[in-house]
Amino acid sequence: MKGSPAYREFHPKWYRTRVSTYWWLSQWSYRKFMLRELSSVFVAYVIVITLMQAHALGQGRAEYAAFQELMTRPFVVLLNVVTFLFLLLHTITWFNLTPRAIVLRLGGRRVPDLFIIAPNYVAWLVISGVVAWFVLRG
Amino acid sequence: MAETIVLQVTRYRPEQEAEPTIQEYEVPFTDDWVLLDALNYVKDNIDGSLSFRWSCRMGICGSCGMMVNGEPKLTCAAFVSEYAPGPVRIEPLRYFPIIRDLTTDMTDFMEKLKSVKPWIIRQEEKPISEGEYLQSPEELDRYKQFSMCINCMLCYAACPVYGLDPTFTGPAVIALAQRYNLDSRDQGSRERLELLSDHEGIWGCTFVGECTKVCPKNVDPAGAIQQYKVTATTDWFKSFIMPRGVE
Amino acid sequence: MAERSSTAFFWALFSAGGVAAAFLLPVHVFLFGLAFPLGWIEPPGYESLLGLLQSPVTRLYLLVLCVLSLFHWAHRFRYMLYDGAQIKHLNEVIVVGTYGGAVVGSVVAAYLLFLAV
Numbered sequence: 296m297k298g299s300p301a302y303r304e305f306h307p308k309w310y311r312t313r314v315s316t317y318w319w320l321s322q323w324s325y326r327k328f329m330l331r332e333l334s335s336v337f338v339a340y341v342i343v344i345t346l347m348q349a350h351a352l353g354q355g356r357a358e359y360a361a362f363q364e365l366m367t368r369p370f371v372v373l374l375n376v377v378t379f380l381f382l383l384l385h386t387i388t389w390f391n392l393t394p395r396a397i398v399l400r401l402g403g404r405r406v407p408d409l410f411i412i413a414p415n416y417v418a419w420l421v422i423s424g425v426v427a428w429f430v431l432r433g
Numbered sequence: 434m435a436e437t438i439v440l441q442v443t444r445y446r447p448e449q450e451a452e453p454t455i456q457e458y459e460v461p462f463t464d465d466w467v468l469l470d471a472l473n474y475v476k477d478n479i480d481g482s483l484s485f486r487w488s489c490r491m492g493i494c495g496s497c498g499m500m501v502n503g504e505p506k507l508t509c510a511a512f513v514s515e516y517a518p519g520p521v522r523i524e525p526l527r528y529f530p531i532i533r534d535l536t537t538d539m540t541d542f543m544e545k546l547k548s549v550k551p552w553i554i555r556q557e558e559k560p561i562s563e564g565e566y567l568q569s570p571e572e573l574d575r576y577k578q579f580s581m582c583i584n585c586m587l588c589y590a591a592c593p594v595y596g597l598d599p600t601f602t603g604p605a606v607i608a609l610a611q612r613y614n615l616d617s618r619d620q621g622s623r624e625r626l627e628l629l630s631d632h633e634g635i636w637g638c639t640f641v642g643e644c645t646k647v648c649p650k651n652v653d654p655a656g657a658i659q660q661y662k663v664t665a666t667t668d669w670f671k672s673f674i675m676p677r678g679v680e
Numbered sequence: 681m682a683e684r685s686s687t688a689f690f691w692a693l694f695s696a697g698g699v700a701a702a703f704l705l706p707v708h709v710f711l712f713g714l715a716f717p718l719g720w721i722e723p724p725g726y727e728s729l730l731g732l733l734q735s736p737v738t739r740l741y742l743l744v745l746c747v748l749s750l751f752h753w754a755h756r757f758r759y760m761l762y763d764g765a766q767i768k769h770l771n772e773v774i775v776v777g778t779y780g781g782a783v784v785g786s787v788v789a790a791y792l793l794f795l796a797v
Binding site for chain 3: 316336342352359367415
């Protein structure tokens with residue numbers, strides 16, 4: 296895939312601008328992108344908390360009560376609020392980008408993006424409701 | 434009395450300087466002027482040594498791409514009045530080596546484009562006696578958007594992954610590969626897949642989406658790449674279930 | 681068979697994890713991270729939650745959710761380190777750290793959910 300290397304790669308006079316490590320701060324669209332990618336860290340955090348919760352449940356009432364108490368501490372609550380916002384960012388950006396990757400064609404024409412995005416949101420609400428029902432029914 | 438605007442233009446003369454500098458030109462303009470007109474005014478009337486590429490003046494040749502106030506733009510499609518009162522910063526297209534002033538080296542893009550074989554590949558050519566290939570409007574619609582690419586490379590200037598890793602194949606090339614993969618006359622998907630699905634080919638893309646935003650022809654290269662990732666992944670899984678050679 | 685990058689496989693996991701996280705994690709965080717601790721909704725009792733957790737369906741659901749979400753994080757974080765921190769020359773370390781971390785997390789999840797509860 297390479298052209299003549301002497302002509303292209305090592306031409307001494309061509310100026311190559313070095314890309315800054317902070318390229319992602321240089322414009323708003325790049326910053327938005329980085330925030331979206333950062334949401335993955337919060338996804339991992341939720342899994343860690345969930346496993347901690349499962350562990351506490353398995354260890355007995357006292358352990359679980361301690362876990363619940365931990366969840367009420369202001370620092371943890373703040374972290375969870377931030378986490379929730381990042382998860383919403385993930386969900387919204389994920390749904391909105393889905394039609395770009397999955398192209399559906401009906402009757403020879405491409406299904407409009409909205410018809411792919413909207414069902415995702417509806418399904419999200421339904422699934423969330425189902426999960427909440429399982430958790431709350433006692 | 435014509436309005437004027439100040440252009441802050443990158444100059445780079447390798448025979449006399451080690452780094453790019455900025456030179457200012459004050460240029461008159463009217464409502465219908467685009468930045469390319471302003472640059473040509475500089476070259477014709479102020480400083481004939483300014484080097485830049487242009488051709489069709491109408492957004493189809495893809496030659497005049499430059500960074501305008503930090504955004505990749507076709508200078509023939511950017512009206513001066515939108516940047517008034519200015520000043521306007523005009524720099525060479527980002528993430529490419531600068532040869533001189535506003536001209537950049539395109540060899541990397543050209544090599545990558547060739548590498549994905551952007552032409553109809555047939556297992557066997559259809560002889561002329563059998564007539565033409567027929568394609569329905571629906572079949573055309575599948576790839577038409579990706580065929581609008583004018584190779585202007587604005588998407589490469591927008592893509593931070595390409596900026597960080599020049600071995601990344603890049604938006605336009607992958608979109609053009611997809612244009613041929615989706616063409617009903619083409620039988621070369623497998624060949625292109627093997628070229629593209631190595632690590633740097635498409636997987637470097639993290640769907641920043643800037644490429645689609647700056648594309649002057651609404652090609653949506655980001656979409657093409659994601660669709661290609663789905664195809665490549667499906668093929669990867671299939672290669673474990675079905676033996677090679679099954680088309 | 682030509683040498684094919686395994687990135688396709690990890691991208692598939694990343695996508696599946698992205699879908700799972702998008703649909704399921706918000707309600708989890710809302711309930712257990714906000715609504716219950718802050719008293720917006722009365723939390724279910726210990727017995728009830730333990731019973732729910734011990735059901736095989738719940739265990740499997742949580743395991744799948746954890747594994748997919750961890751691999752989603754791993755793939756995305758890997759590329760964040762390449763592009764954001766520009767440490768691609770540490771490629772091998774990053775690959776082992778991210779996907780390896782996801783594997784470790786998955787094993788821990790499997791142990792916790794199937795053997796320790």
